[in-house]
Amino acid sequence: MSTVLIIVIIVAVVLAIVGGLNTALNWLLWVALIVGVIALIAFLMRVISGRRSN
Numbered sequence: 001m002s003t004v005l006i007i008v009i010i011v012a013v014v015l016a017i018v019g020g021l022n023t024a025l026n027w028l029l030w031v032a033l034i035v036g037v038i039a040l041i042a043f044l045m046r047v048i049s050g051r052r053s054n
Helices: 002-053
Strands: none
Touching: none
8 A cells, every 4th residue: 555655646746847847848938939029029120220220
């Protein structure tokens, strides 16, 4: 009975770690997407203003 309990605890810990990593990766994906959009907007503004001044 204790062997089954240990296996269940190990599986629960592994699932908790994987779930935490999944959440962290999802958060990092959103941050990267937002930073990418901001960089794209800044690049487009630089190109448009550069063409306007020339």
